[in-house]
Amino acid sequence: MRRRRVAAVLGMLALLGAGLRPAADAAGPALPSDDAAIVHALSRLEFGARPGDVERVKSLGLATWIERQLEPRWLDDRAAEQVLGALPTLTMSIAQLQKEYPRPPAREKSADPQMAPRVLLDRPPPEKRPIRIVAEMQAARLVRAIESERQLEEVMVDFWFNHFNVHAAKGEVKWYVTAYERDVIRPNALGRFGDLLRGTATHPAMLFYLDNWLSTRPDFTLRFGPNRGKRAGLNENYARELMELHTLGVDGGYMQKDVTEVARAFTGWTIDRPRDAARFVFRPLMHDRGEKTILGTRLPAGGGRDDGERVLSLLLHHPATARFIATKLVRRFVADEPPPALVERVAATFRARDGDVKAMLRTIVASPEFWAPDARRAKIKKPFEYVASAVRAVGGHVDARAGFLLARSAAEMGEGLYGAQPPTGYPDRAEAWVNAGTLLARMNFALALTQRRLPGVTLDLSPLAVDRAAPDATLERLLDALLHGEASAQTRAVLTAQLTNPEIRRQTSDDRGPADTDVEKLAALVIGSPEFQRR
Amino acid sequence: MTNPLLTRRALLKGGACALAAVAAPPRFLARAAVAAEARRRVLVAVFQRGAVDGLSMVVPYGDRDYAAARASIAIRPPRGGDAGAAVDLDGFFGLHPALAPLVPLWESRAFAVVHACGSPDRTRSHFDAQDYMESGTPGVKSTPDGWLARAAGARPTPGSPFRAVALGPTLPRVLRGDAGAISLASLDRFDVRATTEAAVARKGFESLYEQGVQDLLHGTGRETFEAVRMLKSANAVQLAPANNAEYPRSRLGQSLRQIAQLIRADVGLEIAFTDAEGWDTHVGQGAEQGQLAARLRDFSASLAAFTQDLGDRMADVVVLTMSEFGRTVAENGNRGTDHGHATAMLLFGGGVRGGKVYGRWPGLAREQLYEARDLAVTTDFRALFAEVAGRQLAIARPATLFPGWTGVPALGVMS
Numbered sequence: 001m002r003r004r005r006v007a008a009v010l011g012m013l014a015l016l017g018a019g020l021r022p023a024a025d026a027a028g029p030a031l032p033s034d035d036a037a038i039v040h041a042l043s044r045l046e047f048g049a050r051p052g053d054v055e056r057v058k059s060l061g062l063a064t065w066i067e068r069q070l071e072p073r074w075l076d077d078r079a080a081e082q083v084l085g086a087l088p089t090l091t092m093s094i095a096q097l098q099k100e101y102p103r104p105p106a107r108e109k110s111a112d113p114q115m116a117p118r119v120l121l122d123r124p125p126p127e128k129r130p131i132r133i134v135a136e137m138q139a140a141r142l143v144r145a146i147e148s149e150r151q152l153e154e155v156m157v158d159f160w161f162n163h164f165n166v167h168a169a170k171g172e173v174k175w176y177v178t179a180y181e182r183d184v185i186r187p188n189a190l191g192r193f194g195d196l197l198r199g200t201a202t203h204p205a206m207l208f209y210l211d212n213w214l215s216t217r218p219d220f221t222l223r224f225g226p227n228r229g230k231r232a233g234l235n236e237n238y239a240r241e242l243m244e245l246h247t248l249g250v251d252g253g254y255m256q257k258d259v260t261e262v263a264r265a266f267t268g269w270t271i272d273r274p275r276d277a278a279r280f281v282f283r284p285l286m287h288d289r290g291e292k293t294i295l296g297t298r299l300p301a302g303g304g305r306d307d308g309e310r311v312l313s314l315l316l317h318h319p320a321t322a323r324f325i326a327t328k329l330v331r332r333f334v335a336d337e338p339p340p341a342l343v344e345r346v347a348a349t350f351r352a353r354d355g356d357v358k359a360m361l362r363t364i365v366a367s368p369e370f371w372a373p374d375a376r377r378a379k380i381k382k383p384f385e386y387v388a389s390a391v392r393a394v395g396g397h398v399d400a401r402a403g404f405l406l407a408r409s410a411a412e413m414g415e416g417l418y419g420a421q422p423p424t425g426y427p428d429r430a431e432a433w434v435n436a437g438t439l440l441a442r443m444n445f446a447l448a449l450t451q452r453r454l455p456g457v458t459l460d461l462s463p464l465a466v467d468r469a470a471p472d473a474t475l476e477r478l479l480d481a482l483l484h485g486e487a488s489a490q491t492r493a494v495l496t497a498q499l500t501n502p503e504i505r506r507q508t509s510d511d512r513g514p515a516d517t518d519v520e521k522l523a524a525l526v527i528g529s530p531e532f533q534r535r
Numbered sequence: 536m537t538n539p540l541l542t543r544r545a546l547l548k549g550g551a552c553a554l555a556a557v558a559a560p561p562r563f564l565a566r567a568a569v570a571a572e573a574r575r576r577v578l579v580a581v582f583q584r585g586a587v588d589g590l591s592m593v594v595p596y597g598d599r600d601y602a603a604a605r606a607s608i609a610i611r612p613p614r615g616g617d618a619g620a621a622v623d624l625d626g627f628f629g630l631h632p633a634l635a636p637l638v639p640l641w642e643s644r645a646f647a648v649v650h651a652c653g654s655p656d657r658t659r660s661h662f663d664a665q666d667y668m669e670s671g672t673p674g675v676k677s678t679p680d681g682w683l684a685r686a687a688g689a690r691p692t693p694g695s696p697f698r699a700v701a702l703g704p705t706l707p708r709v710l711r712g713d714a715g716a717i718s719l720a721s722l723d724r725f726d727v728r729a730t731t732e733a734a735v736a737r738k739g740f741e742s743l744y745e746q747g748v749q750d751l752l753h754g755t756g757r758e759t760f761e762a763v764r765m766l767k768s769a770n771a772v773q774l775a776p777a778n779n780a781e782y783p784r785s786r787l788g789q790s791l792r793q794i795a796q797l798i799r800a801d802v803g804l805e806i807a808f809t810d811a812e813g814w815d816t817h818v819g820q821g822a823e824q825g826q827l828a829a830r831l832r833d834f835s836a837s838l839a840a841f842t843q844d845l846g847d848r849m850a851d852v853v854v855l856t857m858s859e860f861g862r863t864v865a866e867n868g869n870r871g872t873d874h875g876h877a878t879a880m881l882l883f884g885g886g887v888r889g890g891k892v893y894g895r896w897p898g899l900a901r902e903q904l905y906e907a908r909d910l911a912v913t914t915d916f917r918a919l920f921a922e923v924a925g926r927q928l929a930i931a932r933p934a935t936l937f938p939g940w941t942g943v944p945a946l947g948v949m950s
Contacts, residue, residue: 211817214869230607233868237817240659240874250660256906259659380752412720414704421812422584424662434751435706436759437719440727443740447729494742501735521732525739530752 031062032371038062039484040376043535044333045069045365046151048389051463051481066365070190070358072150080147086400087136087143089178094204095277097175101130133178134168138417139403142410145388146398156189156357157181158384159332164200164246165425166209168418172274173209177418180205193325193355194316197246201312202280204271210238210423213270215263217288232286239263241423247315249324258295264288265299265307282308322350326360328428333364335378336429342369377486377534380430383413385535386442390449390527393482394459402456409448413441434533446527450520465519471499474517482526491529495522576851576886577798578927579807579841580683580709581787582669583834583858585815586661589878590864590910591827592634593648593892597627600899604865608820608827608872619823624648628892632823633831636839640883644890645842645849647948649919651877651894653860653912659874661815664859668916669709671937680712682920682936683806687714689930695803696762702790702809710808715758722793723772726763737763771800780844787811788837795844798852805928811837814858818869842883850885853927853949855920861910864899876909880919886927888950918943926950 031037038057042049045066057065068075084090089097104123126132144154161181168177184199200206207213215235222230239262244250268287272279282305292299292307297314299307315321326346330338346363353359364370381389387410391398398406407417414433420426427433448454450461464481465474475495479487487495498504504518526532595601596612610631613623621629622638628650630638640646656673658664667673671682687699687710699716701707710716719725727737737760744756766772774796782788790809797804813830820827842849861878877897882889897903897911905911917937925933926949934942 211869211871214818216868218868220868227870230870231868235817235867235869235871236873237815244660244662250658250663256657256659412704412724414720422661430751431711432705434755435701435719436717436755436762437721437725438704439752439755439759440719440725440763443736444728447727447736451730453730488748490746490748491743494739494745497742498739501739504735521729521736521739524729524736525743528740529743530748530750530756533752 031066031366033058033062035484036376036486037371039486040371041066041365043377043389044370044379045155047145047155047385048392048535049484050392051395054484069150069152070361072153072190075149077149080144080149083143083147083399083403084140087140087403089133089136090140090182092178093277094175094179097133097178098275098278101128101133101175103130130174134174134418135404135407137168137178137181138407139400141384141417142388142403142406143398143400145384146391146396146406152361153186153189157186159329160185160189160196162420162425162428163328164196164206165420165423166205166418167421169421170209172278173205176203176205176208176278179203188357190357190361193350193357194312197312197316200246201242201266201308202269204274204278204280206238207269207271207280208274210241211235212238212266213274215267215269216286217264217267220286234260234263234267234288236260236263239266242311243315245423247324248318248320249327252318252320252324254295261292261294262311264290265292265294265303265311268305269308316355319347319351322347322355325355326350329360330364330369331428333361334367334369334375339369342367377531379535380433380533381535382426382428382433383410383415383438383442384417386410386413386533387445389535390446390532391457391459393527393532394450394461394523395463396449396457396459398458399456402454405454405456409441409445409454413438413445442533443524443528446524447521449527450523452520461519461523464523465517469517471504471517472496474519475499475522478519478522478526482523483529483531487526487529487531491526491531495525498522498525575803575805576927576929577804577807577853578683578686578924579791579794579809579852579854581809581811581838581854581856582665582707582709583811583814583856584661584665585812585858586664586860586862586874587814587858587878588816588820588827588862588872589650589652589858590861591820591822592631592831593624593650593879593881594621594629594631595627595650595896595899596621596629598896598899600864600901604899606866607870608822608825608866610822625892627896631828631831633828634835636835637883640839640842641890645883645885645887647882647887647889648879648892649882649894649914649946649948650879650892651897651910651912652880652914652916652919653877655912655915657876657906659860659876661859661874666708668857668859669707671917671920672939673917675939678938680714681707681709682924683709683808684712684714684716685936686924686928686930686933687716687806688712689936690805690928694805696758696765697797697802697804699806700794700797700804700808702793702807703786707808707810710806715754716806717755717758717762721789722766722796725766765802769800769802771796771802774799776840776844778843778846780840782840782844783833783836785833785837787833788840791837791841792844795841798845798848816862817867817871817873820866820871838883849883853882853884853886853923855923856881857916857920863908864904864910865908876905877912878910880916882923882948886949888948893946893948914946915940915943918946919948922946922949 035054038054042053148154166173168174180203184203188195216232218233220232222228222232236259240259243254248254268283270283272281284304289302291301294311299310326343327338330343330346346360349360349363387406415426464477467473504521591610594610602609611620613621613629619632622635623629637646654667654673656667669681670678672678699710699714701710701718703718704720706718727733729736741760744753782792794807811834816827857880858878860876862872862875867873895913897913901907917940921933922945924930
């Protein structure tokens with residue numbers, strides 16, 4: 001109770017400072033407060049509305065609700081945490097994970113036919129194999145997206161993980177990715193961009209994924225390991241993606257020469273004990289001590305670890321970075337084609353507020369572009385967003401087991417979490433997600449969900465079926481609950497026509513009782529409808 | 536001639552705006568006729584995403600600077616009895632030993648190589664270079680559609696819903712546009728599935744997408760259900776691989792297996808596309824064994840199974856491989872290679888004048904390299920793509936598939 005009061009007070013304080021004001025106050029930029037606006041906000045800042053959410057936000061006030069979402073630590077999240085308790089890997093250290101989920105023994109070189117069955121027997125059960133780590137993370141993401149009260153934080157975890165993408169299936173990354181998300185991405189999801197940038201640059205997951213841990217000065221000779229005595233050298237992979245994808249953007253004005261120089265600056269940024277506790281370490285012996293020139297700035301010789309730090313700082317304060325991050329945020333929250341004027345304002349916030357994510361989100365939410373009629377339902381949900389929003393819309397609750405299944409559903413629609421191989425991550429534009437195969441996968445998911453074929457998902461459609469004998473009323477209730485009255489005339493007509501379908505409106509067996517409406521199938525049709533694909 | 540569906544997506548890009556419905560003409564009658572016209576020609580494009588090292592795939596062992604640039608990853612020159620060495624093609628180039636399953640195709644002149652092929656744009660960004668190769672407009676990001684979509688659009692209408700198909704969970708840039716290309720991850724899951732009355736659910740969903748607004752979602756929905764119906768009647772899923780072909784269980788193998796099913800089921804396929812991933816070998820690329828060799832083994836086994844499966848039907852099929860750029864001539868500090876410029880592209884099939892490596896060889900001496908580090912491009916990828924699409928799909932002026940490009944004389948890689 002007390003916690004909540006504190007949250008409310010903090011919310012109000014933050015509100016005063018932030019310039020988010022309820023519509024009644026004519027002084028500042030006004031937030032609309034009608035139901036449609038609340039639905040819009042819930043669809044963009046959360047993974048969609050649950051039954052009753054619109055009323056809850058209305059009684060709290062939209063601005064207060066937004067401020068609470070921006071300060072997630074004050075939101076009681078014990079319900080979600082309790083479900084996550086069934087996923088033991090989430091809280092483990094890298095060293096623990098390596099010990100509990102060891103890599104399979106290297107296959108014997110001599111093809112002894114007697115060996116094969118024994119190797120199979122020795123294989124750990126599926127729940128003890130390394131792949132389990134990634135499966136639990138996927139399940140946790142779905143559980144959080146559906147159950148967590150800290151919805152905006154979860155939206156931003158998805159956003160930033162994708163921005164600083166690592167592919168869990170690459171080599172050692174699967175042992176590192178838990179800590180990467182837990183210790184770098186989530187704590188800073190609503191924090192400062194610079195902390196995300198530095199945190200990812202020094203995390204073993206990124207160092208491994210983009211190969212920087214192996215990059216050395218050109219004349220460096222390996223002193224340990226299987227390649228002892230061999231010469232190593234420069235690897236450009238991280239340097240290039242750092243500029244292209246993490247900071248400046250591909251048109252941010254850097255050249256091949258800058259890529260090489262940045263790579264030189266990061267030589268020696270590597271992983272200590274990669275198969276145990278795996279920590280960032282700077283190894284001076286691997287480092288190229290020479291002078292570097294990056295984007296016109298000279299780094300004098302002998303900078304050591306500071307070279308990399310200076311590059312990060314240079315990129316962080318480069319105007320192209322502010323614009324690039326602003327563009328991606330506006331694309332996520334407003335439209336596939338980000339309105340340029342809003343991008344400029346969000347970029348200005350980035351520069352003025354030192355990359356403060358909350359401040360940038362406030363600029364977006366306070367903008368007329370965010371609330372513009374043509375921004376409403378303009379975004380196609382990504383598969384992950386679609387799955388989470390569908391479960392939430394029908395008031396569903398999930399356990400950990402359901403998390404695994406739902407993650408598989410999202411993968412079938414093209415978005416396998418932690419499974420994006422290229423460093424670009426997954427696209428955030430409609431045309432990437434709308435196609436024949438995945439549309440069918442979405443419809444099939446809607447059917448599986450409402451027909452209760454997903455063990456671990458509990459849902460109660462009975463509040464929707466006000467009166468199974470009165471199909472018209474049931475349909476109205478469904479459209480209201482799932483589409484918030486935003487069904488097109490076409491969708492309404494098609495669904496109304498369905499009501500006369502004998503398979504939807506079943507007669508009781510003796511044909512004397514009242515007709516029964518197949519609310520499950522009707523709900524599936526609504527969730528599979530064009531309107532529900534949008535947010 | 537103007538099909539109202541053709542302009543649908545152009546009108547409504549990114550669209551929340553609703554236009555009045557334009558009823559689609561019933562096309563299934565014409566479709567039946569199209570489907571009956573069997574043995575149509577097919578172009579299969581395979582994108583090696585991540586930038587394949589053309590110098591390891593098709594090895595210029597005759598270039599005296601090759602081996603020196605690659606102390607630990609060079610492929611040894613051909614030598615009788617050495618299974619780990621390159622397989623000789625023409626006395627100068629050799630195939631990576633992991634591509635040995637493709638040698639019979641070379642010998643029967645159904646396999647050609649275009650080396651030092653790539654983009655005139657200088658980018659070394661995977662994302663941008665793929666974007667340019669798929670839009671067909673190097674250096675121009677605003678091109679709304681992909682070149683294979685434009686190729687499909689240049690074919691006579693009406694087309695089958697399976698005219699242009701991508702195997703995979705998302706529709707790639709190269710097929711985005713007004714051509715109504717579809718993408719699917721697997722043929723046998725391509726239908727509405729329900730515990731009871733799946734047909735009712737299918738009909739319901741179909742009606743929801745049938746009319747009303749003309750946007751990306753509705754358009755895709757309509758095409759989807761047309762395709763579902765056609766696939767059911769053609770029974771493509773039941774076709775087992777022919778000629779004892781055995782596909783790898785990899786994604787590429789399974790994609791090619793299903794493309795072969797669509798070809799053999801005569802559903803009107805003209806353009807097929809699939810990805811092959813895993814070519815971004817920055818670390819531990821390996822030589823005759825290792826990371827790249829493993830990827831190439833899957834690549835060649837998948838392609839060999841595909842040609843075996845189709846048998847005589849390969850006379851009507853051309854497979855074209857592509858990759859966004861090549862890799863550095865010199866190996867990097869981690870026995871891998873970084874992002875480079877030109878690479879090698881491969882062609883298989885009946886219409887190919889095979890048994891030859893096409894393209895001018897620019898050389899690997901330092902002064903011959905692009906920006907002093909990469910294999911130079913001597914064949915613009917558009918020259919190759921235009922020639923292949925033009926011949927295989929009977930497109931009269933294929934240079935028009937590539938806006939802003941005037942075309943060059945044909946390489947002669949297609950008969």
